[in-house]
Amino acid sequence: MKYVIAIIRPERLEEVKHELQKVEVNRLTVSSASGYGEQKGHLEVYRSLELEVNLLEKLRLDIAVNDDFLQPTIEAIKRGAKTNTGCIGDGKIFVLPLEDVIRIRTGETGSDAI
Amino acid sequence: MKYVIAIIRPERLEEVKHELQKVEVNRLTVSSASGYGEQKGHLEVYRSLELEVNLLEKLRLDIAVNDDFLQPTIEAIKRGAKTNTGCIGDGKIFVLPLEDVIRIRTGETGSDAI
Amino acid sequence: MKYVIAIIRPERLEEVKHELQKVEVNRLTVSSASGYGEQKGHLEVYRSLELEVNLLEKLRLDIAVNDDFLQPTIEAIKRGAKTNTGCIGDGKIFVLPLEDVIRIRTGETGSDAI
Amino acid sequence: MAIEAADTAWVLISSALVLLMLPGLALFYGGMVRRKNVLSSMMHSFVAMGIIAVEWVIIGYSLAFGTGNWFIGGLEHVFLRGVDLYSVSGTIPTYAFIAFQGMFAVITPALISGAVVGRIKFKSYIAFITLWSLIVYAPVCHWVWGGGFLTGEALDFAGGTVVHITSGISALTILIFLGRRKGYGTDSIRPHNITLTLLGTGLLWFGWFGFNAGSALAADEIAALAFMTTFVAPAAAGLAWMAIEWFRTGKPTALGFATGILAGLVGITPAAGFVTPMAAIIIGAAAGSICYGAVVLKGKLGYDDSLDVFGVHGVGGITGALLTGVFASVGGTGLLLGNSHQLLIQFEGVAITILYAIACTIIIGFVIDKTMGVKIDENAENIGLDRTQHGEAAYNI
């Protein structure tokens, strides 16, 4: 089992969810985050004071998947998260090993519980 | 050492903390998250417009534990997080391997630092 | 590759970022969190009602690094996050194994994508 | 003729109250949109204060209240020519009258903005309200209050027709060029901060006392009556909305109650100084119920009048205008006192205004759409108007 963490642009959430549903990944956890990365030069102006904003709003998705779902999940996220222009800031996917999962309601564990 | 991530209902936090204290797990990190999962059909009505809300408020707990504390921790979370009715949405626990821990203040590492 | 999670005091963010830049770690994800830990006794008073606040504001940094960057990263965080007094609450660093990384924009994977 | 100091004080403070309705409206609307569009939505109200205020003294006032003909006022007061410190309107300085009426001119187009949130280009919005205020507001204002063909005929105490029907109908019409927001009808579009909406409701109600009771243009018995009706009608409307919602969905929402209050405020507007407090309660309850129905219907029909400008201002305004023809008993008589003719006139006023507003809005919308475009592109809509139109984020760490 794998624990996938994806950092995406907030405005791509709906697309990513849509793509994930297509590959039958229906469970995920979303949280908000701020990203610092390559993506710079986004300029904000507050009362004419120009600030180079490098702290950017991002969404973080956590998705636990069984091994055979890993590749489809990654592909789905890529399809959903990529902007037309493939810009810096489109995001990243991290794959971590996952040792166990427990569904609290039923007590099921392991890949059944995902 | 293990890194436990638990997704629970926000209203169960106090119970979970309580149960964790009983098994002497006193350190954790909480963050807010939104969950998409099985749990659907929660209906919200905004000016008579019915929305099926599938993005649900959740809390995410991160708890790093030594191996011998893993099982008690999981059991404690289960006890605290489960609603009487054992409903969909009670949450999940993910167990990830943890390679190292460093306590910033002292520089201690490994299981002592947890 | 490693996935580093650091819990720090919010007010140390700028220092930590600064130290990380020095060791050429320029990408990270920040999110807000609340910590329960040793650190207690912070007292807040609301209309004379004294509350012992043990849920404390923290920041959580997620940093994926290649193996050879791990040690410098940890050291940089330690330098940046430690208060002069080395107080309880300075925070912790967790190191998790990371199996893969994918850069969405380019499709690169592995250590190139970090 | 000398001015009355008390009437002057009353109209001035009433004008200030109406101005406060703009931030009130900004909050009311701003709370209901998503985080990424809140500044954009609030700016719709604020920029109206800028543009229409200036436009009003330059030309709007003259078109609305200049002598002119049955259709529109003349140009004699362009740039406020012919008005000076000692000009008097009724018992108050003309400057006070212009300011008071200017506030109405400002808020009316701002009301429309609730329908178009989250997808209109800012510059197109500016163009729209600038034109609309001249082409729709000024003439209708002239018809009803400024000496035009409905003046002295249709009963419209504080702007049921002039303000609410024009804006409500135009809001619906402009949707032709805007369509729905992306994601309409899913949970990703929820009000981002209902406390703002409640605060906005409070400021609107407060300001509406100036709007309605100030429309007496004197600190007299009529003002007191209009105050009283503006107190009880929204109360009854909020309760009506809540009762129906509670019954139908099992939960009385705060947003619903606030919307009901607004519906009641709209409903009582044309009637405020013409009916008794008890009639006001009935009008309020009717407005609350009927607007509720209209909003439900919208949900069924699936058009995206995002914040229900038509459902509340359009439908509420029509309800109020017609019920004024039924319940009028002070300074005018309605159906209940045997004057069915009044109801007919009310109906006529409403119908003409609706047709006129639709026609003009289509034309204005068409012209803007062909020239600068009305709707932003999908990517910008995804990112949000605050970022793409204004280069800002409302909330930062």
Added chain:
Amino acid sequence: MAIEAADTAWVLISSALVLLMLPGLALFYGGMVRRKNVLSSMMHSFVAMGIIAVEWVIIGYSLAFGTGNWFIGGLEHVFLRGVDLYSVSGTIPTYAFIAFQGMFAVITPALISGAVVGRIKFKSYIAFITLWSLIVYAPVCHWVWGGGFLTGEALDFAGGTVVHITSGISALTILIFLGRRKGYGTDSIRPHNITLTLLGTGLLWFGWFGFNAGSALAADEIAALAFMTTFVAPAAAGLAWMAIEWFRTGKPTALGFATGILAGLVGITPAAGFVTPMAAIIIGAAAGSICYGAVVLKGKLGYDDSLDVFGVHGVGGITGALLTGVFASVGGTGLLLGNSHQLLIQFEGVAITILYAIACTIIIGFVIDKTMGVKIDENAENIGLDRTQHGEAAYNI
């Protein structure tokens, strides 16, 4: 008798100011509760505007200001019978008087809501305030202002007894049926947004000028005096609270300063038009200090008057009522001018009101508890009232 336009303008705008206190109160309280209960808390104030406004014109006004007997008014003005456009009260239209008094009737039960946040059923709250307004407010209002046995005896300029003591005492009493919130006294119960509370404080102070200076019912010297005292007393009270808090805990909190201001506003209410500005500073400082003590005491005693309605309105109202008997020097004389009798009467008024409020609240609470239940179940309390009672979340993404 003819009305005075200036007095009418003044009472009308004062009425509007008092109405604004309701959203002010909603914010003041709403900021202090947790995120999950904020709409519920705000709705307590808003729904009072709906229910009590309607109830007031139907029957409340008649019970409070109808002729009646020493205890309660008659039914002659039910549904505002006998009042029309030209009715006059003093120098203003009766409609203006009814509206002004109606605002007081609306806010008083809403004040109570601060004690019960986070755990009362919405429908039970509605039942409670509906009954309470008839059974407690109307009679006490009649006693003090409407021709009852305290009228012309006890000095209560703007409602220290009628408004603040009744609500403060009843808030404490109703806790018998509600107990504490789950988690009381731990850090999980902290104010979720103090900026809302500060804004609420600002709106309350602003509105209170209408409340107090409007109670002169004329735009005269007394109004100016009451305005002045309402300016300086809360200032002094805020400073007093801050000083004590700073000294005791080492930090002057914003929430404390805001609470002090409120205590001062409450304290000066009964005295506003009867004392000099210098006496007002003393009364304000006293109210700030004594209320601080009361709130500390609550913390020690451990009952959960969540937002300190008793500590501020109850204790502040009593302090103000008694000090009015000490400092009165305008339109009445107090202890300092040798009239110890007045202090006795003040004491008597306070005592009777307290007993009456306690008794009635127990009865009303008991009846509601037995029929529909007052407190929600623990699970619903955990989830929060916004979700469980109103089906909404205040804040969404």
Added chain:
Amino acid sequence: MAIEAADTAWVLISSALVLLMLPGLALFYGGMVRRKNVLSSMMHSFVAMGIIAVEWVIIGYSLAFGTGNWFIGGLEHVFLRGVDLYSVSGTIPTYAFIAFQGMFAVITPALISGAVVGRIKFKSYIAFITLWSLIVYAPVCHWVWGGGFLTGEALDFAGGTVVHITSGISALTILIFLGRRKGYGTDSIRPHNITLTLLGTGLLWFGWFGFNAGSALAADEIAALAFMTTFVAPAAAGLAWMAIEWFRTGKPTALGFATGILAGLVGITPAAGFVTPMAAIIIGAAAGSICYGAVVLKGKLGYDDSLDVFGVHGVGGITGALLTGVFASVGGTGLLLGNSHQLLIQFEGVAITILYAIACTIIIGFVIDKTMGVKIDENAENIGLDRTQHGEAAYNI
């Protein structure tokens, strides 16, 4: 002499409006700071209501409006001695006059707070405004309005010099002792909630009608004129700011529009009752543009007048004061009507006030810095003033 009830009503409600500017200012500033400093910033406005209100009646009023000499008023009204219920000022009760003027005294030092947010010690702030109000405000107020050497010479309708120049200049001066915030000029310092700032702007504009039109001290034609100019000048200023910003940066920001409105309000303040509405539009547009320039310049020069008190109040106040000397045409004549002498006097008034404010602020700042210290230490600045100065967090879960 008898009072005029209508004038009394008008001045009282205007006073209340000005009081509301304090919470308005608190929100305006509070929205622009970071989350960790919002309560601290709001408290700067609130605590001014506490301290200066009390100080005003104790001594400030006497120093400003007592007979005294060319420089400062006497002590005859200390503790409001010699003022009672029946004292009259012009056509209103003296208590009303004191309250109205007191509001001005309260808001002026609070304006300064925008420059010092995020790094000033709370107790030092308190010491500063307490002293500043006596040493700077009271004398300048006496010069211009209280019988001092500029009274009847310089035209300052509602406080361009007395309020805005004094505060704007002092804000810049006090920075000598404070320097920049840590992290100045990076993205970590962004406004945390612009909706608060917009709401604050709305409340400020609303309140400013009391500030300016109330300064007529009567409900007369001048009040109506001042109302009218206060309506259109900020509108024009907001548009001017927006236009320049749009042109220069490609985006019209909400924060910019709000700032423009404020600049227009400041700019029209000294001129409000002296110029025609059309001149007001010009003054507004000028104030909006010039303040924009000043704020840009600040960015270039790199000093950290955090919320642009100098750029808006200082520069806007100077612009307004001078343009009053150009456009005055009602109750005074300016350059355009051939009276170049007036412009000279305006210039003189401005120059003297600037020098005086700088000198006094340096002295006060120096004394406080040497005794209690002005700036907090770096660690406290990192953690934030809410936590370190007030022991609170504005937002909790």
